Amino acid sequence: MDQSILDQLNADRAAKVPVALATNLTTGAQGLLYLTGKKGAKDWPHAVAERARAVLLSEKAETVETPDGPVFLNPFNPPLRLIAVGAVHITQALAPMASLAGYAVTVIDPRRAFGSEARFPDIEMSNAWPDEGMAALKPDLRTAVVTLTHDPKLDDPALVAALRSDAFYIGSLGSKKTHASRLERLRQAGFSDNALARIHGPVGLAIGAKSPSEIAISILAQVTQALRQQPV
Amino acid sequence: MTAMHEDILGQVANWRQAGKTCAVATVVETWGSAPRPAGSQLGVDEAGNMVGSVSGGCVEGAVVQEAMEAMQDGKPRLLEFGVSDSEAWAVGLACGGKIRIFVEKVG
Structure with missing residues (x-):
């Protein structure tokens, strides 16, 4: 995990912004995906960006298969x-x-x-x-x-x-x-x-x-x- | 997602700020009655200090060892633990479940 991703993830959590951490389990490539807007989504296959929303709403982590390898989506939601x-x-x-x-x-x-x-x-x-x-x-x-x-x-x-x-x-x-x-x-x-x-x-x-x-x-x-x- | 109750990534950020090398382990898949759901995390620093958990304590020892190696070579790893593993006798899950854990260096 890059320091910049850790810092951004912690900043989002402090600001109570729902954010999903996407990790390619084969390559280790990572990025952050959000409920709204296209920020971060362009780096990932469409299916990954789409499931990121579902993962945040259901609060259940999941793995999405892509041509580049399995991508794990981990939701970080603000407190209820x-x-x-x-x-x-x-x-x-x-x-x-x-x-x-x-x-x-x-x-x-x-x-x-x-x-x-x-x-x-x-x-x-x-x-x-x-x-x-x-x-x-x-x-x-x-x-x-x-x-x-x-x-x-x-x-x-x-x-x-x-x-x-x-x-x-x-x-x-x-x-x-x-x-x-x-x-x-x-x-x-x-x-x-x-x-x-x-x-x-x-x-x-x-x-x-x-x-x-x-x-x-x-x-x-x-x-x-x-x-x-x-x-x- | 349990990171909110125990602030795992917050602690990892603190360790980093103190100049320590760290790794994060995340449960990415579970089968059967696994102790912690997918998304559960364990943070480890270079001294082997832990925050969070990826099981009920059954596999943390082995995960920390892999985390130490990831800190050294910088390569992420995908580990699997379960009753069918030969390793399971040493570091298995008493509950009979199976889990896959992604371990990565931070920074």
């Missing part, structure tokens, strides 16, 4: 993140569970009584308004966003920001009726049905969850499903 809007009872279970599952969790709630450190030990809290909080956190392809406040004043701006991002999962707590009126408001705000289909609502897998902790399990299960079973 979960942004929960609303420091409610369900969030008190969801935040530590998601943290255990490997997510860097941030809870956004401008209502200080809800979003106090005492209710969320060891979880990063933001008391910003959701639109500002989301703008600061910049959700990306490795981020899940869940709104849990039931309050359109707080949920809607967060959903608008999430829909404009590459977040791999967007979920919103609320009954079918609440969700229908939520979708109607977002439609008025200019989002297409296609865009709104990204929102999982009512949130979570249908496992009959009742208690706040069980609902957190159903949400985290759905987030996991979106992460691991997304089509590539």
Whole structure:
């Protein structure tokens, strides 16, 4: 591995840029491939550049056969993140569970009584308004966003920001009726049905969850499903 | 991809900055119940210090030896470990899996 490749790879990881390291296992030739843009792609057969994207999305390394020999693609993705809007009872279970599952969790709630450190030990809290909080956190392809406040004043701006991002999962707590009126408001705000289909609502897998902790399990299960079973 | 939990390539970069010769070993293929998935990495410096892993500790010794040789001659190598290897008795995988590991010098 050339020093320049090691340095660039580490710089990309520090900048939270998803990057795949391509290595020709016969010659030792290496290069870096990215999700978007053609940077680096011209040095490799088309099939390699194409699979690099799939490897990053599935987070599963693989070897691609080429006329020049087998090329190993190793994905280096930024850490998973979960942004929960609303420091409610369900969030008190969801935040530590998601943290255990490997997510860097941030809870956004401008209502200080809800979003106090005492209710969320060891979880990063933001008391910003959701639109500002989301703008600061910049959700990306490795981020899940869940709104849990039931309050359109707080949920809607967060959903608008999430829909404009590459977040791999967007979920919103609320009954079918609440969700229908939520979708109607977002439609008025200019989002297409296609865009709104990204929102999982009512949130979570249908496992009959009742208690706040069980609902957190159903949400985290759905987030996991979106992460691991997304089509590539 | 486990490099995020233990910053293997970050440690390798630190070793390089300190003027050390290094090598990286990467699991590139697995069959059966291999201990670490493809993409798992082990960084080694010239003194044999390790960061990360390519198995549950079963083959690291042999990999470090190959890494030392790669540091000397600069040539990458593709190693294979598994129960069918005669070598497996010495440095085999207890789980019965098979793995292929790419070892390369850094810098």
